Amino acid sequence: MSVKSSSRWLFGFGAAVLVLVLVAVVLVLTMTGESDRNLLPEGTPGGVVQRYFRAIEAEDYWQAYNYLSPSALDEESRYNTYEKWIQAYLERRQTNAWKATLGEPSVSENTSVVPVTIDIFKPNIPFEDPVRTRRYTFTLEKKDDVWSITSPVYPLYLY
Amino acid sequence: MSTVKRAFFYTVSFITLGIFAGGVGSLLALCFDLLIRGESWKDFARAQLSLGLAMLVIGGVLWFLFWRVTQKQVSGEPAEIESLIRKFYLNVIRGVAALVGIVALVGFINWLMTGVPLDNFPSTGLSILVVAGSIWCYHWRLEEGEGQPTPDSKTLRRWYIYVLAAFGLISMANGAIQGINTAVFSLPVWGGDVVHGDFWSGDFPANLSWFLVGGLTWWFHWFYMAKGDTESILRQVYIYLLAITGGALAGLSALTFLLFKLFSFAFEGAGTAGNSYFLFLGWTIPTMIVAGAIWTYHQKIAQEEAGQGGEQKLSPRRIYLYLMSFIGLGTLIGGLSALLGTLLGLIIRAVGTETVAASGWWYDQLSISLALLVVGLPIWLFYWRRVLRMTEEGGVAERGAGSRRVFLYVVVGISIIAVATDLVIIVYQLLNGLLQGETGADILRGMAWSLQTLLVAVPVLVYHWRILRKDQGMGAEKLARRKRVHLIVGEGAADLIASIEGKLGSRVRLLRYTGEAPAELPVLSDEEIETLVNEIRTTPGNGVILVVTEGRVMVLPYEEK
Numbered sequence: 001m002s003v004k005s006s007s008r009w010l011f012g013f014g015a016a017v018l019v020l021v022l023v024a025v026v027l028v029l030t031m032t033g034e035s036d037r038n039l040l041p042e043g044t045p046g047g048v049v050q051r052y053f054r055a056i057e058a059e060d061y062w063q064a065y066n067y068l069s070p071s072a073l074d075e076e077s078r079y080n081t082y083e084k085w086i087q088a089y090l091e092r093r094q095t096n097a098w099k100a101t102l103g104e105p106s107v108s109e110n111t112s113v114v115p116v117t118i119d120i121f122k123p124n125i126p127f128e129d130p131v132r133t134r135r136y137t138f139t140l141e142k143k144d145d146v147w148s149i150t151s152p153v154y155p156l157y158l159y
Numbered sequence: 160m161s162t163v164k165r166a167f168f169y170t171v172s173f174i175t176l177g178i179f180a181g182g183v184g185s186l187l188a189l190c191f192d193l194l195i196r197g198e199s200w201k202d203f204a205r206a207q208l209s210l211g212l213a214m215l216v217i218g219g220v221l222w223f224l225f226w227r228v229t230q231k232q233v234s235g236e237p238a239e240i241e242s243l244i245r246k247f248y249l250n251v252i253r254g255v256a257a258l259v260g261i262v263a264l265v266g267f268i269n270w271l272m273t274g275v276p277l278d279n280f281p282s283t284g285l286s287i288l289v290v291a292g293s294i295w296c297y298h299w300r301l302e303e304g305e306g307q308p309t310p311d312s313k314t315l316r317r318w319y320i321y322v323l324a325a326f327g328l329i330s331m332a333n334g335a336i337q338g339i340n341t342a343v344f345s346l347p348v349w350g351g352d353v354v355h356g357d358f359w360s361g362d363f364p365a366n367l368s369w370f371l372v373g374g375l376t377w378w379f380h381w382f383y384m385a386k387g388d389t390e391s392i393l394r395q396v397y398i399y400l401l402a403i404t405g406g407a408l409a410g411l412s413a414l415t416f417l418l419f420k421l422f423s424f425a426f427e428g429a430g431t432a433g434n435s436y437f438l439f440l441g442w443t444i445p446t447m448i449v450a451g452a453i454w455t456y457h458q459k460i461a462q463e464e465a466g467q468g469g470e471q472k473l474s475p476r477r478i479y480l481y482l483m484s485f486i487g488l489g490t491l492i493g494g495l496s497a498l499l500g501t502l503l504g505l506i507i508r509a510v511g512t513e514t515v516a517a518s519g520w521w522y523d524q525l526s527i528s529l530a531l532l533v534v535g536l537p538i539w540l541f542y543w544r545r546v547l548r549m550t551e552e553g554g555v556a557e558r559g560a561g562s563r564r565v566f567l568y569v570v571v572g573i574s575i576i577a578v579a580t581d582l583v584i585i586v587y588q589l590l591n592g593l594l595q596g597e598t599g600a601d602i603l604r605g606m607a608w609s610l611q612t613l614l615v616a617v618p619v620l621v622y623h624w625r626i627l628r629k630d631q632g633m634g635a636e637k638l639a640r641r642k643r644v645h646l647i648v649g650e651g652a653a654d655l656i657a658s659i660e661g662k663l664g665s666r667v668r669l670l671r672y673t674g675e676a677p678a679e680l681p682v683l684s685d686e687e688i689e690t691l692v693n694e695i696r697t698t699p700g701n702g703v704i705l706v707v708t709e710g711r712v713m714v715l716p717y718e719e720k
Contacts, residue, residue: 014223021212021215027189028204038199127181
């Protein structure tokens with residue numbers, strides 16, 4: 001390949017990269033932050049876990065706390081009041097960006113299990129994968145037709 | 160460009176290209192996540208966009224600047240095009256890009272085969288595939304367009320080709336074997352009360368993906384890029400050491416395991432395993448078939464290409480024969496030793512005072528010994544007879560070949576160590592038993608393992624020791640060491656070098672003449688090359704410099720102090 005041909009290829013790559021940058025910027029500015037986008041039905045285990053994470057993302061911690069099962073919180077004395085829970089969370093909370101992806105919930109009468117994958121964005125050096133992945137299993141119980149989270153009730157620090 | 164400057168530019172280009180590629184990949188994955196997976200996590204997306212843009216802009220600008228300077232230096236400069244650092248850079252880049260792209264392509268095809276579930280869309284994998292594919296494509300065109308004007312640049316290209324061909328072949332073979340094994344496991348004949356998962360949701364799509372992508376990689380590099388490269392020593396290494404020896408080893412290991420399980424079944428039945436006892440057939444038979452196909456195909460290629468070259472081609476073939484003899488001998492020794500162990504066990508139990516003995520204690524030992532013997536004996540006989548024939552035809556030169564010396568010294572060395580260790584243990588057990596007043600059966604039990612290996616190691620040692628002594632007696636170790644040969648020449652000497660290397664059987668190092676070189680190189684006939692090679696061999700000293708002057712090649716011998 002001659003230098004001229006090489007330049008043509010580089011020009012082509014450069015144009016493609018420019019288009020990619022524009023598309024990425026436009027998509028991020030227009031398509032993210034719509035909290036009601038792709039929301040699951042509220043009365044389902046998946047919908048509850050999803051709203052729990054959305055509430056944490058929106059820093060509406062009181063709302064997030066209300067998705068936790070009161071009986072499970074009573075058993076865990078360290079977090080049995082909102083004050084204790086939010087204090088623990090804010091003390092150790094990290095500021096890295098994160099996202100949660102829900103797996104397929106399994107439901108058995110009044111209990112349910114929802115697998116959740118959390119990707120935390122924490123770049124260090126250029127050649128290291130900036131995304132750290134953690135997996136959690138959320139368990140829920142249904143009381144009076146309302147699903148609530150029984151585990152984990154401790155705040156997810158996401159560091 | 161000086162070598163240091165060249166190394167600096169290519170190293171910086173390599174690193175900045177990596178940063179640039181990481182940035183492009185990150186943005187591409189972000190677009191896929193937003194468009195296809197419908198993700199809407201604002202903070203995460205913005206963080207990813209920020210890092211992607213930073214890497215893309217900084218890495219991209221730096222790479223572009225350094226690469227432009229490098230490309231300008233290359234323009235119309237043969238010395239830059241054929242520089243070893245540039246060729247190394249281009250081949251490493253396209254090799255790494257190809258391997259990364261292959262893994263990403265397997266993930267993508269696997270996703271397609273599992274029904275295109277949008278929730279599991281491989282955003283990262285597809286972005287890696289696009290970026291690695293683009294980098295590979297650009298550098299592949301660049302390297303193939305420039306060509307390989309020197310033997311060193313040809314060698315670097317060959318490394319790329321045969322590493323990728325080997326990777327493709329192994330991936331294809333492994334995908335086929337694992338795929339068939341998965342299919343066999345899914346057959347409704349193995350019994351069991353609980354069945355979880357089905358055939359298609361298990362590993363099969365991944366196996367099939369590896370088979371397809373591996374096959375494509377192998378096909379492209381072997382049939383297209385390596386086509387006609389019959390003069391290459393790396394090709395011989397690939398054919399003999401990887402494909403033929405590797406295929407034989409894999410197939411024989413599977414055959415040995417299969418025989419062991421069949422002998423075990425004949426002696427003791429399936430035990431508690433029931434129908435599932437025969438699950439081993441699911442991987443042993445496909446391994447034998449696939450390995451056999453690889454072995455047969457490459458054996459055929461090797462035969463077709465045999466005779467087209469000289470000593471250089473003989474070397475990998477010789478290594479292969481000794482390697483297979485070594486494997487056959489090792490397997491045979493293992494089988495004989497295990498068989499002797501079984502016999503000794505019977506004697507010990509006959510003369511001992513043991514009142515409780517587990518029934519069928521010998522099942523596994525006899526099964527493994529028979530399996531090893533059935534496989535090892537024919538292999539050793541077949542290959543060792545070929546070695547003997549080759550030695551007879553090759554005379555003292557053949558006896559002095561490096562691979563033969565290594566084989567004999569390794570076998571003799573291992574045998575001596577085994578005999579010495581066994582003797583120490585036997586004498587210790589004997590003395591200790593007598594002093595402690597133990598019975599004969601107890602002493603025999605203590606030395607059984609050493610006795611069974613000693614009985615095999617002694618004849619092996621004696622046989623190979625005699626061969627070694629005979630070789631030494633015939634002067635095999637006094638053969639002259641290979642000389643260093645340098646050729647000082649201008650442009651376009653590839654054919655001349657190849658002819659000399661073919662007859663000489665060793666490498667000729669090229670020194671580029673920077674003065675006014677003769678316009679035309681001499682075209683030497685086969686006889687003239689033969690005469691030149693004889694002169695190289697017979698001149699005193701441990702090296703020669705060949706100088707092309709006035710239509711002939713002058714031989715200047717030297718002694719390195």
